[in-house]
Amino acid sequence: MDLFNSTFAPNILPQDGIVNYYGQIMSVKAAQEYTIQLLNNIAWKNDEAIIYGKHIITKRKVAWYADSNFAYTYSKITREALPWTAELLTLKKLTEEITQKTFNSCLLNLYQTGEEGMAWHSDDEKSLGKDTAIASLSFGAERKFAFKHKKTQEKVELFLQNGSLLLMHGATQTNWLHRLPPTKKISLPRVNLTFRTIVL
Numbered sequence: 783m784d785l786f787n788s789t790f791a792p793n794i795l796p797q798d799g800i801v802n803y804y805g806q807i808m809s810v811k812a813a814q815e816y817t818i819q820l821l822n823n824i825a826w827k828n829d830e831a832i833i834y835g836k837h838i839i840t841k842r843k844v845a846w847y848a849d850s851n852f853a854y855t856y857s858k859i860t861r862e863a864l865p866w867t868a869e870l871l872t873l874k875k876l877t878e879e880i881t882q883k884t885f886n887s888c889l890l891n892l893y894q895t896g897e898e899g900m901a902w903h904s905d906d907e908k909s910l911g912k913d914t915a916i917a918s919l920s921f922g923a924e925r926k927f928a929f930k931h932k933k934t935q936e937k938v939e940l941f942l943q944n945g946s947l948l949l950m951h952g953a954t955q956t957n958w959l960h961r962l963p964p965t966k967k968i969s970l971p972r973v974n975l976t977f978r979t980i981v982l
């Protein structure tokens with residue numbers, strides 16, 4: 783086991799997966815600057831999906847950036863990756879240094895208010911490989927994040943702070959679902975970056 787991880791970011795799951803929460807990995811000032819840059823400079827688009835044969839357009843906005851011109855298919859929609867921006871590359875490097883993992887792509891989510899969230903799911907698409915590591919950086923409004931064990935229904939919840947880092951790896955995607963619950967209490971936006979490794 784990685785000593786840095788186990789010392790500074792203990793596993794928050796009781797079994798069947800590894801989720802390390804590193805907390806805030808930069809100053810609040812730096813996190814606020816990144817939030818503004820990301821809100822302004824990312825090519826945000828409403829997400830699309832085909833669910834039960836119906837074409838759905840989500841309120842939440844998304845963007846996808848990667849090393850090369852990957853095409854990534856999920857919810858039956860194919861998305862073409864954009865080339866890295868300077869700030870995304872800086873954040874990728876920082877994330878890789880702290881987690882000691884490497885990533886080749888980033889799926890970004892913009893939740894404009896607390897009423898936008900993400901439903902229970904696991905990131906287990908074939909293009910991600912089995913039990914791959916996913917690193918999640920959070921900016922802006924602090925939101926609750928929840929895990930639910932697929933068999934026991936056991937729940938683990940935490941708050942993702944502005945400028946914080948969370949790493950999901952091990953058997954997490956096989957055994958646990960996660961979601962970002964909507965809330966009426968928050969009106970400010972949250973930007974989330976999930977660094978992933980796409981295997982072709």
Ligand SMILES: O=C(O)CCC(=O)C(=O)O
Pocket residue numbers: 889891900905918927942960962974976
């Ligand atoms: O917004 C988040 O913190 C999580 C997003 C997520 O689970 C995903 O993009 O797969």
Ligand SMILES: [Fe+2]
Pocket residue numbers: 903904905960
């Ligand atoms: Fe996810």
